Amino acid sequence: YGDMIQANPREPYGYNNRASINTRLEQYDAAMADYERAIELDDEYPAPHMGRANILFRRGDYAGASAAYDRASRITARQYNTPNGVYAGKCSARAAARIDFDEARRLCDRAVRNTQNSAWALTARGFMYVMQGNLEAAARDYAHAVERDQYYAPALYGRGAVAIRQGRQAEGEADMSRALEMDRQQVEYYANAGLRP
DSSP states (O other): OHHHHHHOTTOSHHHHHHHHHHHHTTOHHHHHHHHHHHHHHOTTOHHHHHHHHHHHHHTTOHHHHHHHHHHHHHHHHHHSOOOHHHHHHHHHHHHHHTOOHHHHHHHHHHHHHHTTSOHHHHHHHHHHHHHHTOHHHHHHHHHHHHHHOTTOHHHHHHHHHHHHHTTOHHHHHHHHHHHHHHOHHHHHHHHTTTOOO
């Protein structure tokens, strides 16, 4: 994307695309700089706001992540329908910050409903339930998420963490170990935010 940026230095898209790659490579400082440059160039382009929210969440700035997801939501609501990932992100950030659980639940419910029970939306809601202390509801969402997609590592990890909290140690450890082998980076998104056994 360097060539794209060099050819079009006043366009936000190359910066956003390069930031997405650097996020996947866990080069968060470089990614954040590119997201912020993209926002400077076009504050109404929602993708870098969502990317920035993701990095803020990973860094433990849950209030900042919540604000960034809210900004992305306002932009997308004006331009077109808000992506369900934004609803799930807004829910997860509020849950991680341990604030506004009623609103978090409403947002997660919307993502689950709109995606017809997708694994990633169920996983976000399961995380919200864990942070709220509702382990039974969390266990149901994680189990359903794994049924929908057995290869979605955060769902498997969540199911394992909740199983351990509920006294099913061996079962939980097996799920968590398998999830970390499948996709450590996705698992750490929730684990670092408080999803622990």
